[in-house]
Amino acid sequence: MTKLDHVDGFAALCEALSGARDPASFKLKDPGGERMRRALKDPEASELDLAILLRQVLLAAPGGPVDASAPLPLPRPVGATALAAAGLKTVHGQRVRARAWRPPWIFQTEFEPDAVAAQAADRRFGIGDLGPQADPFVRSLGHDRYRSVGQRAAVRAALLTPAGRSLVIDLPTGEGKSLVFRAIDRFGFATSPRLDAQGVTLVVVPTVALAYDHENACRTGEDEYLAYVGTDADRRARILERLAAQQSGLVFTAPEAAVGSLRPSLIALARAGRLKALVLDEAHLVDAWGTGFRPEFQSLSGLRLELLEQAPVDAAPRTILLSATLTPETLDTLEVLFAAPEPLELLSAAQVRPEPVYYVAPSSDEPTRHRTIEEALLRIPRPAILYVTKVADAVQWAMRFRDLGFRRFAAFHGDTPDEERIKTLQAWRDGRLDLVVATSAFGLGIDYPHVRSVLHACVPETFDRFYQEVGRGGRDGRTCLSLIAPTSADIRVARGLNRERVITTGRGLQRWSAMFHHPDSQHLGGHRLRIRLDVAPGPDEDDIDLIGERSLQWNARVLTLMARAGLLRMVGGVAQEEDASGVFETVEILDTGHLEPSVWTSRVEPVRADIAAARSRNLALMLRHLKASDCPSVLVETLYRADRILAGCSTCGLCRSNPAIARPQPLRTEPASPWAAPPVNPPLADLMTRGELVVTYAAEASGGFAARRTAAALAALWACGLRLLRFIGVPPLVFGRALADLAELPIMIGQAPTRAASRLPSGPEIVLVGQNAGFRLATDVRQPRVVLLPQGYADPDRPGEGLLERYNGSTMSLEALLGRLST
Numbered sequence: 064m065t066k067l068d069h070v071d072g073f074a075a076l077c078e079a080l081s082g083a084r085d086p087a088s089f090k091l092k093d094p095g096g097e098r099m100r101r102a103l104k105d106p107e108a109s110e111l112d113l114a115i116l117l118r119q120v121l122l123a124a125p126g127g128p129v130d131a132s133a134p135l136p137l138p139r140p141v142g143a144t145a146l147a148a149a150g151l152k153t154v155h156g157q158r159v160r161a162r163a164w165r166p167p168w169i170f171q172t173e174f175e176p177d178a179v180a181a182q183a184a185d186r187r188f189g190i191g192d193l194g195p196q197a198d199p200f201v202r203s204l205g206h207d208r209y210r211s212v213g214q215r216a217a218v219r220a221a222l223l224t225p226a227g228r229s230l231v232i233d234l235p236t237g238e239g240k241s242l243v244f245r246a247i248d249r250f251g252f253a254t255s256p257r258l259d260a261q262g263v264t265l266v267v268v269p270t271v272a273l274a275y276d277h278e279n280a281c282r283t284g285e286d287e288y289l290a291y292v293g294t295d296a297d298r299r300a301r302i303l304e305r306l307a308a309q310q311s312g313l314v315f316t317a318p319e320a321a322v323g324s325l326r327p328s329l330i331a332l333a334r335a336g337r338l339k340a341l342v343l344d345e346a347h348l349v350d351a352w353g354t355g356f357r358p359e360f361q362s363l364s365g366l367r368l369e370l371l372e373q374a375p376v377d378a379a380p381r382t383i384l385l386s387a388t389l390t391p392e393t394l395d396t397l398e399v400l401f402a403a404p405e406p407l408e409l410l411s412a413a414q415v416r417p418e419p420v421y422y423v424a425p426s427s428d429e430p431t432r433h434r435t436i437e438e439a440l441l442r443i444p445r446p447a448i449l450y451v452t453k454v455a456d457a458v459q460w461a462m463r464f465r466d467l468g469f470r471r472f473a474a475f476h477g478d479t480p481d482e483e484r485i486k487t488l489q490a491w492r493d494g495r496l497d498l499v500v501a502t503s504a505f506g507l508g509i510d511y512p513h514v515r516s517v518l519h520a521c522v523p524e525t526f527d528r529f530y531q532e533v534g535r536g537g538r539d540g541r542t543c544l545s546l547i548a549p550t551s552a553d554i555r556v557a558r559g560l561n562r563e564r565v566i567t568t569g570r571g572l573q574r575w576s577a578m579f580h581h582p583d584s585q586h587l588g589g590h591r592l593r594i595r596l597d598v599a600p601g602p603d604e605d606d607i608d609l610i611g612e613r614s615l616q617w618n619a620r621v622l623t624l625m626a627r628a629g630l631l632r633m634v635g636g637v638a639q640e641e642d643a644s645g646v647f648e649t650v651e652i653l654d655t656g657h658l659e660p661s662v663w664t665s666r667v668e669p670v671r672a673d674i675a676a677a678r679s680r681n682l683a684l685m686l687r688h689l690k691a692s693d694c695p696s697v698l699v700e701t702l703y704r705a706d707r708i709l710a711g712c713s714t715c716g717l718c719r720s721n722p723a724i725a726r727p728q729p730l731r732t733e734p735a736s737p738w739a740a741p742p743v744n745p746p747l748a749d750l751m752t753r754g755e756l757v758v759t760y761a762a763e764a765s766g767g768f769a770a771r772r773t774a775a776a777l778a779a780l781w782a783c784g785l786r787l788l789r790f791i792g793v794p795p796l797v798f799g800r801a802l803a804d805l806a807e808l809p810i811m812i813g814q815a816p817t818r819a820a821s822r823l824p825s826g827p828e829i830v831l832v833g834q835n836a837g838f839r840l841a842t843d844v845r846q847p848r849v850v851l852l853p854q855g856y857a858d859p860d861r862p863g864e865g866l867l868e869r870y871n872g873s874t875m876s877l878e879a880l881l882g883r884l885s886t
Contacts, residue, residue: 066092070125076100080117081134094513094539095119095181095444098494102471103139105495110141111441111468112497114149117141119444119515121151121161122181132158145468148441164442168424168435173719179420180515180544181444186417187237188540196812200250201242203806210239212733212822213412218246219824220410222253222809223738223786227371227379229401230737231346231394233411233707236387237512237538243385244342245281246809248313251339252381253786253809254741260807262339263306263332265325266315267363269348270504271481272488274315277344281313291316291325293481303328309337318359322366333370336378341367346384350396351527361623362633364400365649369635371404387413388531391704392677399627408737414709415696416530418537419517421715423691424548435548436520437467443544445497447516448505450532452556454478456520460500475501503528505535512539518546522553524560526684526702542714549689561682565675566620568668569660574600574621576658583645590652591634594622597646615646622648624674628667630654691716696726733822740786740811740826743847746884747783752873754847759867760877762834762853764797774801776877779884780829780849781808787828789821790814792836818846832856840870851877 067075072091076099078084086104091097099116102108113136124131135141135157146153150162164175188194194209201209201218209215217232221243224230234240244266251260268274274290282289291302291314302314306328316325332338341363343349349360371379382401386393389411398407424435436449451457454476461474473487473496490496492511499505503523514536523529529547536543566574578584583595596618625631631650656662684698696713711726712718718725743751750756760773777788788802788810802810813821816836818828827847832838837859840850854876858864867874875883 064090066090072096077133080136082137107470109468109470110145112471114141114145118149118161119181122178132160170720177442183541198812199802199806200809212731214238216734219811220736224381229382229407231384231409233389233413236534240385247340250809261311262337264313264340266342267318268344272484277315289313322359322362333374336375338380340381342383344385347386347393350393365633365635411707412734415699415711417711418543419533419545421695422546426549432548432550444515446514447498449500449518452521457500472498475505516544522549522557524557525681561678568663571621572663594648595645628670630657736824741784743827744784755844757850757874758880759852759854769797770800773797774804776881785829787823788812789830791838792833794831794833
C-alpha cells in the first residue's frame with residue numbers, strides 16, 4: 064500500500080476522523096499521523112491518548128497549526144474533558160483546534176515547544192544531506208547509500224582492520240553502527256589475502272532486548288537463532304551446536320555469557336581460526352557499567368587476550384568497539400583493556416547532535432516538578448520517554464499515568480522482568496506505545512528513529528548520561544524536545560551517585576589484598592594468578608559479611624583501577640570444575656610491588672584522583688546545563704573533546720532568544736581510516752615498474768561477454784591485494800555491470816581526480832580512467848597502482864599524441880593482464 068504524503072495524508076486522516084473513510088484503507092508517510100491512524104483502530108487507546116495524538120497531528124498540519132482544524136473523532140468518540148486536558152478546543156461544533164501552549168519555563172517570544180517537536184523539521188538527514196553512494200558490496204546488503212560519510216569511513220575502516228588489532232568507532236546515534244558487524248559477517252575482512260567470509264562474528268550487547276532487536280534485523284528466517292540470551296534452553300542449545308560445528312554467522316550475546324557458558328566454544332573457534340571478530344556494541348558501557356554493577360564488561364578484555372593467544376596469528380580475531388559517546392576517560396579505559404598487544408586505533412566521526420531542542424525548567428520542589436511534568440505530558444508529541452533515576456520513581460509515575468487517563472504507556476526499569484521488557488520494546492517499535500517511563504537502560508541501542516520528546520524528572524549524575532538519554536530522541540534526524548525539570552533533592556542524589564564509583568586508595572588495597580590472599584585464589588605459573596572476586600574486603604566485623612553482589616562490583620572496580628595504573632592486566636578465565644562456585648578472573652601481575660602501600664600511593668592514587676576529577680567535571684557540566692547559561696553544544700564539546708567531535712548548534716534558550724548567536728551547522732568531513740589497504744601481492748607486484756602498471760581496455764566494448772571478462776580482470780586484481788578503485792571521469796557502462804557482478808567482494812570506490820579528494824583509505828589502488836577525463840600520468844607514484852586506461856587515450860598536453868607514446872613504464876592490455884594473472 065502506497066503511503067500518502069503530508070498534504071494528502073492529513074486530508075485522508077480527517078476523513079477517517081469524520082467516519083467517512085476506513086483508517087485501514089490507507090497509510091501515511093508522516094510518523095505522527097500514522098501513529099494517530101493506527102491508534103484509531105487500537106482498542107487499548109483511551110480518550111486522552113487519542114486527544115494528545117490528535118493535538119500532535121494538528122500541530123504538524125500542512126500550513127501550520129494556527130488555522131489547522133480536524134473533525135471530532137467519530138469512530139472513537141473523545142469527550143470534552145479529554146479534549147480540554149490535551150489543550151484542544153471545539154470550533155463550529157464538530158471540529159477541533161489546538162490551543163497554544165506557553166509554559167512558564169519558555170521565553171514569551173519563543174515558538175511553542177510542543178509545536179517545534181511535532182513539526183519534526185529536518186536537522187541532519189534532509190533532502191540536501193543525502194549520504195554518499197554505497198560501495199557495491201554494501202548495496203548487496205540492501206543499502207543504495209551510506210547513511211553518512213562517517214558511516215562509510217566506519218565500515219571501510221572495520222573491514223581493513225588487521226588480524227588481532229582493535230578499532231574503536233565513534234559514530235553518532237542514528238547513523239547505522241550495525242552495518243559494521245553486518246558487513247564483517249557477510250564479507251569477512253578486506254585485509255585477508257583471499258575472500259573468506261567463513262567464521263563467526265560475536266557481537267556483545269548490553270541488554271537482552273537489544274540482542275533480540277539485532278536478531279530480528281539480521282536473521283533470514285524465524286527459525287534462525289542468533290541471540291544467545293534469555294532462558295530458552297532450546298535456543299541456547301541450537302546456537303551452541305552451530306558453534307561446535309564451526310558454522311558461520313552472527314551471534315549476539317551478553318558479556319556474562321561471553322565470559323561464561325560461551326567461553327569454551329569461543330576458544331575452540333579461535334583455535335580453528337574461525338572466530339572473525341569480537342564486536343562490542345555500546346562500548347562506552349565497558350567504563351560506565353563495567354566498573355559498576357556488571358564487571359563482566361571488563362572481563363571481556365581478559366577473554367579477548369585468551370582468544371588472541373589461542374588463534375593462528377594470521378586469523379586472530381579483530382576487536383571492534385562501537386559507540387556514539389566516548390569521553391576521554393572512557394577511551395582511556397578501552398585503551399587499557401583492549402589495546403594489548405598493539406595500540407588501539409580510533410575512527411571518530413562524532414558530531415554535536417543538531418536535533419534536540421533543549422528546555423530547562425527552573426529548579427523547584429517535588430509537587431511543583433510533578434505539575435510541570437504532568438502539564439508537559441498532556442501537550443508534548445509522541446512517542447515520548449520520561450527518564451528517572453530510581454526504580455521507585457518509575458513505578459510511581461506509571462501509577463500516575465494511569466490516574467491521568469493514559470493507557471498506551473509502559474514502565475521500564477531494573478525490576479522489570481525480561482519477558483515484560485521484550486514485550487514493551489516490541490510494542491514500542493510497533494508504535495503501540497506512546498509513552499514510557501524508564502531508568503537509564505531503556506532505549507539503549509534500540510533503533511527506533513521517531514521519538515519526539517525526552518523528559519527528565521531527575522538530574523543525571525553525569526552530563527554524559529543526560530546526553531545519551533536525550534539522544535534516544537530524534538534518531539531520524541528531525542527535531543525533538545528535551546525538557547529537564549530538576550529539584551534540589553535531585554542534585555543531592557546526583558552528587559551521591561557521582562561519588563560512589565571512585566574507591567579510595569586504602570580501601571582499594573585492602574580489597575586487592577583480600578582477593579590475592581583468598582584460599583581459592585591460585586598461582587597459575589609465571590606472573591599469572593586466578594583471583595576470586597566475590598570475597599569480603601577484610602576480616603573486620605564490619606567487612607566479614609560483605610560478600611554479596613555489591614562487594615563483587617567494588618572488587619571489579621579495584622581490578623580495573625589497578626589495570627589502569629599498570630599494576631596488572633586481565634588475561635581471561637580459567638577452566639573450572641563443574642561443581643566449583645565463585646566468580647574468578649585471571650590476571651597477570653605487571654608490578655611486583657602490587658601489595659605495597661607506597662606503590663599504591665605512587666601508581667594508583669594519581670589514576671584514582673584523575674577518575675574522580677573526571678566524574679566531578681562531568682557532573683559540573685550537568686549542573687551548568689541546569690543553569691541554562693551555557694549552550695549545550697559547548698558543554699558537549701567540552702565533555703567529548705572539541706578535537707574529536709564536529710562542532711554544531713543544539714537549539715537552546717540562548718540561541719532561541721538571540722538567533723544571531725546560533726552557530727551554523729558545519730559540513731561533515733570524512734575521517735581518515737587508521738588502516739591502509741593491504742600490499743600488492745605477486746604475480747601482480749612483479750608486473751609493475753616503480754609501483755605502477757598501465758592496463759589498456761577497449762572503451763567501446765559492451766555486452767555480457769565484455770562485462771564478464773572485465774569482472775574477471777577486476778577479481779584477479781582483487782586477489783592480488785587491490786581493494787581500492789578510484790574513478791576519474793565517467794567509466795564505461797561495462798565496468799558498472801562488472802562491479803555489480805562482484806558485489807560479494809569488498810571493493811571500496813571513490814570518484815575524484817586526486818587520491819585525497821576521493822576519501823579512500825591509503826594503500827594500493829586501481830585508477831579507472833574514463834574517456835576525455837584529462838588524465839595525466841604522474842612522474843612520482845607514491846602508492847602502488849594499476850591504471851586502467853582507454854586504448855589510444857590522447858595526451859591532454861600534446862595534441863595528436865597518445866598518452867602512452869612517451870611512457871616508459873609497464874603496459875599491457877586488459878586481456879593480457881587477465882592471462883598473466885590467471886596462470
